[in-house]
Amino acid sequence: MSTVQSDALTFECETGNYHTFCPISCVSWLYQKIEDSFFLVIGTKTCGYFLQNAMGVMIFAEPRYAMAELEEGDISAKLNDYGELRRLCLQIKKDRNPSVIFWIGTCTTEIIKMDLEGIAPKLESEIRVPIVVARANGLDYAFTQGEDTVLAAMAQRCPSSMNDQPSSITKNTNAHIPLVLFGSLPDPVATQLMMELKKQGITVSGWLPSKRYTELPIIQEGYYVAGVNPFLSRTATTLMRRRKAKLIGAPFPIGPDGTRAWIEKICSVFSIVPVGLAEREREIWDSLADYISLIRGKSVFFMGDNLLEVSLARFLTRCGMTVYEIGIPYMDKRYQAAELALLKTTCDEMNVMMPTIVEKPDNYNQIDRIRDLKPDLVITGMAHANPLEARGINTKWSVEFTFAQIHGFTNARDILELVTRPLRRNLSLSELGWDVYSKQG
Amino acid sequence: MKLAYWMYAGPAHIGTLRVASSFKKVHAIMHAPLGDDYFNVMRSMLERDRDFTPVTASVVDRHVLARGSQEKVVENITRKDREDKPDLVILTPTCTSSILQEDLQNFVSRASIETEADVLLADVNHYRVNELQASDRTLEQIVAFYIDKAKFNNNVLTQKTAKPSVNIIGAVSLGFHNQHDISELKRLFNDLDIEINQVIPENASVHDLKELPSAWFNFVPYRETGLMTAKYLEKEFNIPYIDITPMGIVQTAICIRSIQKLINSLGANVDYEKYIDEQTRFISQSAWFSRSIDCQNLTGKKAIVFGDATHAAAMTRILHQEMGIHVAWSGTYCKYDEEWFKQQVQGFCDEVIISDDHGLIGDLIAKTEPAAIFGTQMERHIGKRLNIPCGVISSPVHIQNFPLSYRPFLGYEGTNQIADLVYNSFTLGMEDHLLEIFGGHDTTEALSVGISADESINWSDEAQKELSKIPGFVRGKVKRNTEKFARDCSKNLITLEVMYEAKEKVSS
Numbered sequence: 037m038s039t040v041q042s043d044a045l046t047f048e049c050e051t052g053n054y055h056t057f058c059p060i061s062c063v064s065w066l067y068q069k070i071e072d073s074f075f076l077v078i079g080t081k082t083c084g085y086f087l088q089n090a091m092g093v094m095i096f097a098e099p100r101y102a103m104a105e106l107e108e109g110d111i112s113a114k115l116n117d118y119g120e121l122r123r124l125c126l127q128i129k130k131d132r133n134p135s136v137i138f139w140i141g142t143c144t145t146e147i148i149k150m151d152l153e154g155i156a157p158k159l160e161s162e163i164r165v166p167i168v169v170a171r172a173n174g175l176d177y178a179f180t181q182g183e184d185t186v187l188a189a190m191a192q193r194c195p196s197s198m199n200d201q202p203s204s205i206t207k208n209t210n211a212h213i214p215l216v217l218f219g220s221l222p223d224p225v226a227t228q229l230m231m232e233l234k235k236q237g238i239t240v241s242g243w244l245p246s247k248r249y250t251e252l253p254i255i256q257e258g259y260y261v262a263g264v265n266p267f268l269s270r271t272a273t274t275l276m277r278r279r280k281a282k283l284i285g286a287p288f289p290i291g292p293d294g295t296r297a298w299i300e301k302i303c304s305v306f307s308i309v310p311v312g313l314a315e316r317e318r319e320i321w322d323s324l325a326d327y328i329s330l331i332r333g334k335s336v337f338f339m340g341d342n343l344l345e346v347s348l349a350r351f352l353t354r355c356g357m358t359v360y361e362i363g364i365p366y367m368d369k370r371y372q373a374a375e376l377a378l379l380k381t382t383c384d385e386m387n388v389m390m391p392t393i394v395e396k397p398d399n400y401n402q403i404d405r406i407r408d409l410k411p412d413l414v415i416t417g418m419a420h421a422n423p424l425e426a427r428g429i430n431t432k433w434s435v436e437f438t439f440a441q442i443h444g445f446t447n448a449r450d451i452l453e454l455v456t457r458p459l460r461r462n463l464s465l466s467e468l469g470w471d472v473y474s475k476q477g
Numbered sequence: 478m479k480l481a482y483w484m485y486a487g488p489a490h491i492g493t494l495r496v497a498s499s500f501k502k503v504h505a506i507m508h509a510p511l512g513d514d515y516f517n518v519m520r521s522m523l524e525r526d527r528d529f530t531p532v533t534a535s536v537v538d539r540h541v542l543a544r545g546s547q548e549k550v551v552e553n554i555t556r557k558d559r560e561d562k563p564d565l566v567i568l569t570p571t572c573t574s575s576i577l578q579e580d581l582q583n584f585v586s587r588a589s590i591e592t593e594a595d596v597l598l599a600d601v602n603h604y605r606v607n608e609l610q611a612s613d614r615t616l617e618q619i620v621a622f623y624i625d626k627a628k629f630n631n632n633v634l635t636q637k638t639a640k641p642s643v644n645i646i647g648a649v650s651l652g653f654h655n656q657h658d659i660s661e662l663k664r665l666f667n668d669l670d671i672e673i674n675q676v677i678p679e680n681a682s683v684h685d686l687k688e689l690p691s692a693w694f695n696f697v698p699y700r701e702t703g704l705m706t707a708k709y710l711e712k713e714f715n716i717p718y719i720d721i722t723p724m725g726i727v728q729t730a731i732c733i734r735s736i737q738k739l740i741n742s743l744g745a746n747v748d749y750e751k752y753i754d755e756q757t758r759f760i761s762q763s764a765w766f767s768r769s770i771d772c773q774n775l776t777g778k779k780a781i782v783f784g785d786a787t788h789a790a791a792m793t794r795i796l797h798q799e800m801g802i803h804v805a806w807s808g809t810y811c812k813y814d815e816e817w818f819k820q821q822v823q824g825f826c827d828e829v830i831i832s833d834d835h836g837l838i839g840d841l842i843a844k845t846e847p848a849a850i851f852g853t854q855m856e857r858h859i860g861k862r863l864n865i866p867c868g869v870i871s872s873p874v875h876i877q878n879f880p881l882s883y884r885p886f887l888g889y890e891g892t893n894q895i896a897d898l899v900y901n902s903f904t905l906g907m908e909d910h911l912l913e914i915f916g917g918h919d920t921t922e923a924l925s926v927g928i929s930a931d932e933s934i935n936w937s938d939e940a941q942k943e944l945s946k947i948p949g950f951v952r953g954k955v956k957r958n959t960e961k962f963a964r965d966c967s968k969n970l971i972t973l974e975v976m977y978e979a980k981e982k983v984s985s
Contacts, residue, residue: 052536053553058512078478080572080603081488086515088483105479108604111576120478127480143510143573147542174510174573175539400533400560419517419530426527474527 045376045390047367052396055419056341056365057090057435058083059172059182060140064091065439066186067100069220072248074134075101076124078152079142100132106144113148118155122162129165136249138186141171166249168193178365180267180342180438183220187244187271191218192278194244194255212306214241216253216281218271219264221443223247228444229264229289236303236310244271255279262302264289264443267343269371285371287378290344291351292320292448297378320445324355327452330459332356334412337405340364340397341417342438346372348415349391350379351451358388360409363397413458428471430458483835483855485810485873490571491516492611493599494532496619496702497567499650499678503619504531504563504594506553508546508574508581511536523879524650533557537574546579554588554596564683565595565619572603595683597622609701609785610813612649616678617705620686624713627687634688635714641740641747642672644692644710646718647703648679653788653872654886655679658698661885665723669736669749677706690714693743694736698722698887700787700814717743723887724791725895726757726764727798756889763892766900767799775903776801781845783830783838783852784871786811788886790821792851792870795895797825802899805845806830808838835859846954849902854878864909868902913949934960936971943973955980 060083063075077083084103091099104124109115125137141152156167170189172182217229217240230240242253255261257280263272266288275281286301287294296317303310321328336352338345340363349359369376383390394402399420406414406429414424414431421431436454441447490507494516497505507513517530535546535553554566568585582598589596600618601611627633643666648659659676666673674692675685695710695718697703707718717739723729730753737749757764766772780802782793786809793807807822808830809815815831822829832838839859842850850860850867854875860867869878870886885891936944947955962979963971 052511052538053533055514055517056512058510058515060512081484081607082490082513082572084481084484085487085491086512089515089519099482103479103481105481107479110478111604115478124478124480143537144576147573147576174512175537175542178511403529417518419514419521422521422525423527423529476528 045380046392047369047395048392049395050398050401052398054340054363054365054397054399054402055417057179057417058086058174059177059179059185060087060142061090061179062172062182062186063087063101063138063140064099066138066183066220066245069222070136070245070247070249072135072250073100073138074128074132074136075138075140076104076128077101077140077142078104078106078121078145078150079140080106080144083142083144100134102128111144111148117150118159121155122159125159125163125165125167129163134165136166136168138189139167139169140182140186141169141173143173143175146171146173146175166193178341178343180265180344181270181366183265184268184270187218187220187268188274190245190252191255191271191274194242194252194279196256196279197254212238213258213260214254214256215239215260215262215284215302215306216242216244216255217262217264218244218275219268220245221264222441225441225443225447228446232295232299232444233302235312236299236308238302238306238308255281258282260284260302260305262286262298263371264298265344266347266372266375269368272371285374287350287375288347289443290347291354291451292317292324292445293354293382294347294351294375294378295443295445295448297374301374316445320448324449324452327449327456328355330456331413331452334358334459335360335409336413336415336455337402337409337411338362338364339399339402339414339416339420339434340394341434344437344442345415346375346379346393348437348451350375350382351448352455353379353382353386353388355452356386359391360411361402361405362391362393363402364393364395367393367395413455423474426472426474430462432458485833485835485853485855487608487873488572489601489603489606489608489611490569490599492606492608492613492702493567493569493601493615495608495649495651496612496615496678497569497599498531499648499680500565500619501680501682502531502562502564503567503683504533504557504561504565505567505569505599506550506557507532507534507569507571508550508579509534509537509569509571510573511538513571513573520650523874523876525879531561531563537577542577545577546584550581550584551588551591554584555591558588558592558594563594565597566592567597567599567615567619569599570601570603575603595622595626609811612702613705616647616649616702617709619683620677620689620706621709623683623686624689632687633690635690637693638672638674638691640670640672641743641745642674642692644674644689644695645676646695646697646706647699647701648676649702650679651872652699652702653785653874653878654880654884657883657885658887658891660883661888661890662696662698662723664890665733665888668752669733670747671736671740690716692716693745694718694739696720696736698787699785700817701785701811722787722791724788724891725795725799726761726767726892728791728794729753729888729892730757761889761892763799763896766896767801771900772800775900777803778849778903779803779805779845779847780849780851781805781842781847782807782826782870783809783850783856785809786814786818786821788871790818792895793822793825796851796899800896800899805847806841808832849899851899851902866902866905866909868898870898910948910950934963934969934971937973939973940971940976943976 060077067075139152152169156169160167168189170186172185259281261275261281262284272283276283284305287297289295289298296313335358337360345362345364349362415434424431442451494505497503514534520526520530535550585596585598648655695707697707697720710716721732723732733749782789789809793804796802796804804826806828807826809818810833819829835855842859850856851870853871853873857867959976959979
């Protein structure tokens with residue numbers, strides 16, 4: 037295990053033998069967010085099987101996504117990639133008439149070096165439907181990073197002036213330089229965050245992604261951009277390097293503390309003194325008192341699988357919990373710099389030890405550590421949840437944090453609703469007196 | 478390339494993992510990219526497993542792509558050997574890793590020098606076989622490996638047991654009601670005074686496999702997993718096998734009679750007729766149920782059946798033979814087993830469908846408009862959309878198909894369960910219809926929506942009004958029949974006249 041010390045935070049890196057979702061899972065929430073899209077995952081039965089099982093019942097609602105299932109002829113190059121993709125995309129165009137088709141490259145297309153980026157522009161002009169290529173594969177990425185690859189690809193499609201923009205977009209009437217936010221959030225959550233900024237006199241000119249592909253925001257050189265999720269480092273890089281936008285590096289608006297810090301940072305960029313923010317934050321904390329009394333003084337262990345870990349750990353520390361370990365698939369110290377700094381400040385202020393951040397964790401070793409530490413709560417994937425529960429250890433399924441509404445002041449309660457659920461459940465079961473349900477130990 | 482939304486059977490490595498993780502102290506190491514260890518989630522969720530699934534990944538990442546796995550796979554195998562001390566480690570290629578064409582056999586040979594555990598490379602072609610075929614092959618591979626090993630050490634147990642005995646082959650994790658079925662089979666063999674020699678692979682130890690040959694015969698309850706092993710043991714040790722699934726009253730009797738014939742030919746002297754008669758008429762409720770007034774009401778009702786070969790074939794026979802239900806068509810997604818399936822259901826249904834395209838199955842159901850569906854979770858959802866009740870009889874399944882209570886599909890208790898399932902599906906349908914006839918709680922105009930897209934044909938106001946007077950449960954059918962009739966005689970407006978004409982000419 038390699039250990040690096042930086043800014044008093046301890047970073048470790050393990051073997052990368054951990055459980056997480058494949059990044060192609062991002063199609064399940066992105067196709068719902070981008071209403072006129074169609075997602076085509078170019079891969080094998082293994083990818084398809086994962087999607088149909090991971091997405092559960094959603095699969096039955098005639099989703100706007102499908103597999104382009106590779107057969108032996110595709111692998112051995114007996115079939116022509118261009119011809120095959122053309123046939124499938126024409127069928128999709130005929131059946132669904134989407135405004136954009138996303139091609140999700142997988143491990144297999146990487147290994148057989150299928151030139152998706154090369155084929156897409158040709159086919160796009162032939163069938164007259166935009167084709168956006170994102171390589172969301174398990175060779176390079178984990179779970180939520182899938183969205184990052186898709187948004188990074190979309191960032192390049194954002195128009196740079198009104199003329200490129202087919203449908204009308206809210207004109208930026210404000211004095212400040214336009215601000216575009218990035219990260220896919222459910223519409224109500226996006227509206228809530230925009231309203232919080234509006235209270236400070238900040239207008240959001242656009243959002244990547246927008247509700248429809250045809251409504252992608254204008255991004256010009258010098259525009260400000262801010263991320264709402266910690267896993268969007270490629271998108272941030274693309275916006276800065278390719279679109280010459282200026283990134284506002286802020287903690288993420290998760291928890292009332294994070295939301296306030298996020299708004300404050302954006303305000304400071306526009307030289308605005310925030311109004312009523314401290315009060316708003318305090319009100320939210322007050323409304324959480326009942327939940328916080330359940331977790332104050334308790335310990336938590338993040339096994340790591342969705343990159344939300346640092347922000348959640350920071351929020352739970354502020355709630356009075358002790359974080360033993362923050363497992364995380366990948367740590368971009370530059371993109372998450374402000375979040376890491378806030379974590380450090382929070383630990384100092386709450387007078388708790390700084391947790392170790394373990395990149396590319398090893399689940400087997402982590403379970404050893406969990407046995408030793410006996411944390412009050414382990415936030416983990418479904419592969420480990422039931423076995424840990426059977427050994428008397430409370431768990432919360434990490435994927436729920438990805439699908440629940442957790443951003444902004446309004447949704448802070450939802451995070452604690454999730455975190456406290458196993459504790460509340462076990463309060464009601466505790467009189468039974470049975471804790472361990474496995475004979476293996 | 479194939480445009481696919483849904484599949485009935487998973488990829489090959491899932492079959493291998495299901496067999497490997499069914500044995501005790503067998504660990505599978507997948508040569509796979511990050512995220513392919515989704516099997517662990519399924520085991521932990523669907524089966525609510527209390528223990529960690531003995532499957533880990535040797536992760537194929539960008540480095541492996543550039544430089545090859547090199548020491549990584551060997552290290553992962555030897556590490557697992559130290560950590561968990563398994564009896565056997567199975568290296569499992571995935572469809573991604575199999576394109577890399579690394580010499581995994583070489584890694585296995587190298588690792589096995591250093592490990593206490595035996596090490597095997599799963600022998601399945603990811604682009605040619607599916608989950609079910611792979612599970613069949615993997616079980617045979619493991620059995621053959623330990624039989625060979627025992628032969629080499631000269632400790633195969635070929636001495637037959639004193640009393641008639643049997644091996645039950647093919648109960649795997651994530652199998653449809655497998656655990657309950659196995660309990661029921663054990664009970665059945667106990668009643669028949671036949672010893673259970675071994676049950677594999679669920680909960681078996683690989684070290685006991687050398688004792689398989691001491692059984693008088695092998696029993697394969699499911700077509701999908703176990704047949705290859707039974708055939709292998711027949712070839713190696715001349716052990717006969719029975720592969721008649723004891724599902725339903727008639728098939729259970731046939732199965733027991735063949736067991737009787739088989740063991741008598743091997744020197745036993747048993748007569749099970751009295752047992753069959755007693756069980757059929759007085760212990761199982763299902764034969765009596767068939768005779769009761771309830772079941773009379775099911776006579777001639779239309780149903781369709783779809784699922785894996787074993788369950789779909791058995792269900793088709795039960796519906797037709799034991800309950801007098803009209804099976805409009807019966808189908809399976811086990812395309813590789815087409816011939817067997819056709820021969821099994823011949824005479825029990827109007828038509829046989831062999832397909833793994835759920836879209837086609839959905840369209841067929843919409844066209845057939847059965848009163849009930851017996852299929853997989855996919856057919857249940859099709860039924861939901863068409864307002865047709867569905868009993869789930871086969872994988873693929875959801876968590877609700879892993880019930881806590883005792884729910885076998887095989888043996889005499891199985892017949893009771895199936896009778897309940899069938900009856901409840903139909904009566905729920907009836908209840909729904911009655912509610913609608915008597916102006917029940919549902920006021921939506923939902924039933925006319927089919928899965929197949931209809932071209933639009935106009936209805937006159939009068940005809941529309943008339944249509945709305947027809948009770949909900951036949952309204953969709955009348956609408957479709959009338960429209961079909963109108964199309965056939967090139968009429969694009971349906972008036973009252975056309976409607977009545979259709980009614981006269983189109984026999985329902």
